[in-house]
Amino acid sequence: PELCLRLEGGPAAAAHSPLAERNGFLRVLLQGCNTQLCMSSLTSLGPFLEDEIVPEVIPMEIEVVGAKITMQDDSPRVYPTSPGPVPITLAVDHVVVRRKDDGVFYLTEEKPVSVPEGQKAPAESVLAVPAAGARGLQLKQVAELQRELQTMKLALAEANMDKAHLLQEIRKYNPLFQL
Secondary structure, rough: OEEEEEEEOOHHHHOHHHHHHHOOEEEEEEEOOOEEEHHHHHHHHHHOOOOOOOOOOOOOOEEEEEEEEEEEEEOOOOOOOOOOOOOOOEEEEEEEEEEEEEEEEEEEEEOOOOHHHOOOOOHHHHOOOOOOOHHHHHHHHHHHHHHHHHHHHHHHHHHHHHHHHHHHHHHHOOOOOOO
């Protein structure tokens, strides 16, 4: 299935967080989804999300694996001769959004772990059982190293942009300047 939902409540949900025992715990898995959305449908969700009463926090985990979402701007064109905006495609390899007891949503990007065919467990047990032992430690180290790598890539990209900007400023005053 593309979408799996599981709502846990009571003492069994306490394994996720203390608040989950009282308010419940929602787990959503979206995998292999390929869809197209109009921007007007996304912008019209705003009134449904507004409320005078602050809702109770429900801890949750939303996992998106192998999804591709194409967003098309369907608003009226400002210039009739314009060909219109180009659709935006968002490809998601593996992202997990967690809402903890404080009500904050935490977004983490994870790489799927390939498991040999003979060792695969049912999807429900994979979601319910946390990684443990040496394998769990290795996965945490890999995830931490991937986060560090992503941070370094962003820092390098920012440094390259600063370098290009500085060169552009220098060339304003000295067009023959070479590095």
